[in-house]
Amino acid sequence: MRSGGSKTVQRVLDGNLCSGCGLCAALTRSPMTVEAPGFNRPHLEAAVSPETEAAIAQSCPGSVVAPWPTEPSSHEYWGPYLGLHTGHAADPRLRHRASSGGALSALLLHALEHGLVDAVVEVAADPSQPTGNLISIASTASDILNGAGSRYAPSSPLQGLVGLLERNDRLAFVGKPCDVSALRLFARHDPRVTERFPLMLSFFCAGVPSLERSDEVVRKMGLEPTALRSFRYRGEGWPGEAAAVATDGTERRMSYADSWGGVLSKEIQFRCKICPDAVGGSADLVCADAWYADEGGYPVFDDLPGRSLVIPRTAAGADLLRSAVSTGAVRLDKDALSPGDIDGMQPGQTRKKRLVAARTAALRLLLRPVPVMDNLAVGKASGRAPFPEKAKNFLGTLRRIVAGKM
Numbered sequence: 001m002r003s004g005g006s007k008t009v010q011r012v013l014d015g016n017l018c019s020g021c022g023l024c025a026a027l028t029r030s031p032m033t034v035e036a037p038g039f040n041r042p043h044l045e046a047a048v049s050p051e052t053e054a055a056i057a058q059s060c061p062g063s064v065v066a067p068w069p070t071e072p073s074s075h076e077y078w079g080p081y082l083g084l085h086t087g088h089a090a091d092p093r094l095r096h097r098a099s100s101g102g103a104l105s106a107l108l109l110h111a112l113e114h115g116l117v118d119a120v121v122e123v124a125a126d127p128s129q130p131t132g133n134l135i136s137i138a139s140t141a142s143d144i145l146n147g148a149g150s151r152y153a154p155s156s157p158l159q160g161l162v163g164l165l166e167r168n169d170r171l172a173f174v175g176k177p178c179d180v181s182a183l184r185l186f187a188r189h190d191p192r193v194t195e196r197f198p199l200m201l202s203f204f205c206a207g208v209p210s211l212e213r214s215d216e217v218v219r220k221m222g223l224e225p226t227a228l229r230s231f232r233y234r235g236e237g238w239p240g241e242a243a244a245v246a247t248d249g250t251e252r253r254m255s256y257a258d259s260w261g262g263v264l265s266k267e268i269q270f271r272c273k274i275c276p277d278a279v280g281g282s283a284d285l286v287c288a289d290a291w292y293a294d295e296g297g298y299p300v301f302d303d304l305p306g307r308s309l310v311i312p313r314t315a316a317g318a319d320l321l322r323s324a325v326s327t328g329a330v331r332l333d334k335d336a337l338s339p340g341d342i343d344g345m346q347p348g349q350t351r352k353k354r355l356v357a358a359r360t361a362a363l364r365l366l367l368r369p370v371p372v373m374d375n376l377a378v379g380k381a382s383g384r385a386p387f388p389e390k391a392k393n394f395l396g397t398l399r400r401i402v403a404g405k406m
Contacts, residue, residue, distance in 0.1 A: 005044075005046070005047035005048045005053075006024065006028070006044055006048040006052075006053055006056055007053065008024075008053060008056045008057040008060060008063050009024050009042060009044055009048075009056060009060070011063075011369050012060060012062030012063060012369070013041065013042075014369070015062070015363075015368055015369035015370075016269075016270045016271070016406045017062035017063075017270070017271050017369060017370075017371060018039075018041055018042070018062050018269075018271060019061045019062060019176070019178040019179075019208070019269070019271045019272070020032070020039055020040035020041060020154050020155070020156055020208065020269070021060075021061055021156060021157070021158045021175075021176075021178055021179045021182050022040070022042070022156030022157065022158040022159030022160075022161070023056070023059060023060060023158040023161065023182045023183075023186060024042050024044065024056050024060060025042045025043075025044070025156070025158075025159050026158055026159055026160065026161040026162050027052050027055060027056060027161075027162070028042075028044050028046065028048055028052060029046075029162070030042055030043055030044045030045060030046075031043050032156045032159050034154070034211065036212075037210040037211075037212040037213075037267060038154065038210035038211025038212040038213070038214075038215075039154050039208070039210055039211075039269050040154040040155070040156045054189075055186060055189040055190075058185060058188070058189070059182050059185040059186040059188075059189065060182060061178035061179075061181050061182050061271070061371065062271060062371055063371055063372065064185065064371055064372040065178075065181050065275075065276055065277050065371055065372065065373055065376060066180075066181040066182075066184045066185050066277070066281070066282035067374055067375035067376060068080050068277070068281040068282070068375055068376055068377070070375070074377070075339040075377075076353070076377035076380040076381040076384070077279070077339065077342070077343070077349060077350050077353050077354075077381060078279055078311065078339050078342055079277065079279050079280070079281030079311075079313065080281055080313050081311050081312070081313055082312045082313060082314070082315070082317070082318045083310075083311070083312050083318065083321070083336070084309075084311055084336065084337035084338070084339065084341070084342065085309070085310040085311070085321075085332045085333065085336065085337060086290045086307055086308065086309055086310065086332070086333045086337065087101065087103055087307075087308055087310055087330055087331050087332035087333055088101035088102055088103055088106075088305070088306055088307055088308055088330070088331055089101060089102030089103055089105060089106035089306075089308075089329070089330060089331075090106065090328050090329055090330060090331050091106065091329075093145075094106055094109070094145065094148065095305065095306050096236060096237060096306070097145065097148050097149065097235055097236060098148040098149055098235060098306065099148070099149050099150040099234050099235050099238075099239070099240065099289070099306075100150075100203075100238070100287060100288060100289040100290070100306055100307070100308045100309075101238065101287075101289075101290070101305075101306030101307045101308030102148065102306055102308065103287045103308035103310050103330055104174070104201065104203060104287040104308070105144055105145070105147075105148040106324060106329050106330050107201070107285065107287075107320055107321065107324050107329070107330060108120050108122070108138070108144050108172060108174065108201070109141055109144045109145075109329065110320070110323065110324040110327065110329040110330070111172055111199060111320060112138075112139070112140075112141070112144065112172075113141070114323065114327070116170075116172075116198070116199065116320065116323075117169075117170045117171055117172040117198065117199060118139065118169035118170050118171065119137050119138060119139040119169060119171055119172075120137070120138040120139075120143075120144065120171065120172045120173075120174060121135065121136075121137060121138075121157060121164060121171050121172065121173045121174065121175075122135075122136055122138055122147050122157075122174045123135060123136070123147070123151050123155045123157060123174070123175070124136035124138075124146070124147040124151075125151065125230070125231065125232075130228045130229070130230050130231035130244075131153055131211065131214035131215065131217075131218065131225060131228070131231045132153055132154075132211060132214075133151050133153050133154065133155040135155070135156070135157050135159070135160055137171075148235065149232060149233065149234060149235035149240075150233050150234050150235070151233060152208075152209050152214070152233045152260065152264050153208075153209065153211055153214050153233075154208055154210070154211065154269075155175075155176070155179075155208075157173070157174075157175045157176075157179050158175075158179055158182060158183060161183075161186075164196065165190065165192045165193065165196055167196065169196075170196065170197075170198050171196055171197050171198075172197070172198075172199040172200075172201060173197045173199070173200045173201070174201045174202070175200075175202060176202065176203075176205050176208070176280075177202050177203075177204075177205050177275070177277050177278055177279065177280040177281070177282070177283070177286075178205075178271075178275070178277075179202075180200050180201075180202045180280055180282050180283045181277060181282050183197065183200060184200065184282040198316060199284055199285075199316060199317075199320060200282075200283050200284050201283055201284060201285050201286065201287075201317075202280030202283035202285075202286045203280060203286055203287050203288055204278060204279050204280065204286065204288035204289070204309075204346060204349055205272070205275070205278045205279075205280070206260075206265065206268075206272075206278070206348060206349075207265070207268035207269065207272030207273065207275075207278075208268060208269050208272055209264040209265065209266075209267055209268055210267045210269070212267065213263055213264045213266065213267045214231075214264065216263050217242055217254060217259050217263050217264065218231070218244055220254065220258075220263065221242075221244050221252035221253070221254055222252060223244050223246050223250065223252055224246070227246050227247045227248075228244055228245065228246060228247065229245045229246060229247050229249075230243075230244070230245045231243070231244045231245075232244075233259070233260075233264075234256050234259075234260075237303045237306075238289075238303065238304050238305065238306035238307070239256040239289070239301050239303075240256065240303070241253045241254060241255055241256060241259075242254045242255075242256070242259035255301070256301050257301050270406045273352075273359065274356055274359050274360050274363070274370070274371075275352070275356070276353070276356050276371075276373040276376040276378050277376055278349060278352060278353070279311075279349060279353075280313075281313065281376070282313075283313060283317070284312070284313060284314045284316045284317035284320070285310070285311065285312045285313060285314075285316075285317030285318075285320060285321060286310075286311050286313065287308050287309060287310050287311075288308070288309040288311075288345075288346060289307075289308070289309065289345070289346070290307040290308055290309040290345050291345045291346070292304070292307075292345075293344045293345070293347075297344055297347060298347065299345070299347065309337075309342065309345060309346070310330075310332070350384075353378075353381040354381045354382055354384050354385035354389075354390075355382075355385060355389065355390065355393045356373070356378050356381065356382070357378050357379060357381070357382035357390070358382065358385070358390040358391070358393045358394040358397070359393055359394070359397045360373070360378075361394055362394050362395075362397035362398045362401065363397065363401070365398070366398065366401050366402075368401065
């Protein structure tokens with residue numbers, strides 16, 4: 001990996017803080033390459049102008065994370081909000097096909113059909129490498145339906161940003177929380193971002209697995225990654241199963257607990273492990289799994305009708321949700337949620353957030369770079385973690401750094 005003349009990109013790469021969003025590649029007209037064990041990384045060659053360097057330094061998720069607004073309401077785990085809801089797509093086909101009740105896909109479809117946007121920038125499966133991703137410009141209901149579902153593999157949705165900004169239409173952007181953070185911060189450098197993207201949507205992110213882990217899932221199914229016709233990480237039910245179809249027509253499936261819990265989640269890029277905003281706090285609206293919990297408080301992955309957690313964060317997000325509900329595209333449950341209700345639906349996110357301070361303290365102790373994380377309630381969340389848990393993560397991060405296992 002080379003960063004050309006960008007000191008920011010070099011520091012991010014050296015610190016293993018790259019999220020693979022593609023922003024720096026877009027601004028420098030550089031390629032993204034897949035680096036072992038299967039993460040997207042920029043490959044900068046040419047010198048970078050001072051203006052471009054400043055834009056990268058002030059927008060790159062490995063350098064800085066967009067702060068959360070604190071008004072009217074914000075929570076140390078769940079970020080700013082104008083409402084906390086559960087619900088699902090009204091269309092039963094979409095609810096079944098999508099990952100988390102289909103609310104996000106239903107909102108995008110509503111925005112298209114009612115002229116709120118002209119197209120949607122989203123991640124879809126790569127036909128040439130079905131476990132991988134490509135960036136799709138969805139402009140029809142069929143596009144949205146085909147793109148529904150989680151994609152647990154690296155993606156770089158900002159790699160084509162320059163071309164998107166040169167378009168003359170209005171776009172909804174859907175990306176990981178770090179992607180939205182980068183886009184939101186870059187808007188300070190290019191006013192076209194706000195004009196071109198009236199809607200920025202996201203989801204709760206548990207981290208980006210490597211492509212090697214996707215290949216391992218396929219092999220555990222008894223198939224070869226190089227001989228696939230299609231691959232779905234989940235969906236067709238909630239949570240649904242991973243499903244692969246080989247070029248000879250052979251089909252295999254694996255449960256969500258085995259694919260995500262047993263394989264994919266075991267190799268997450270390091271930047272994700274210190275993420276202070278895995279809940280998309282700078283998006284206009286986010287959706288997530290509104291898991292039911294067992295008696296011990298752990299999410300139940302039984303196959304059930306999908307249920308989405310829906311959190312509008314800005315006026316634009318609240319207006320979109322209100323419009324979709326009024327036309328019947330999205331159905332919300334009657335009972336409003338409190339922030340504490342979400343703790344039981346997303347225990348992994350609560351644990352991750354309250355340990356960010358301990359993990360980044362280990363980085364600072366060893367003089368490793370850390371992204372700027374101002375106004376993201378990192379300290380407040382840390383105050384809710386038991387001391388033994390923080391100490392274990394602090395020492396574990398120290399050991400990984402010293403051993404070169406970041």
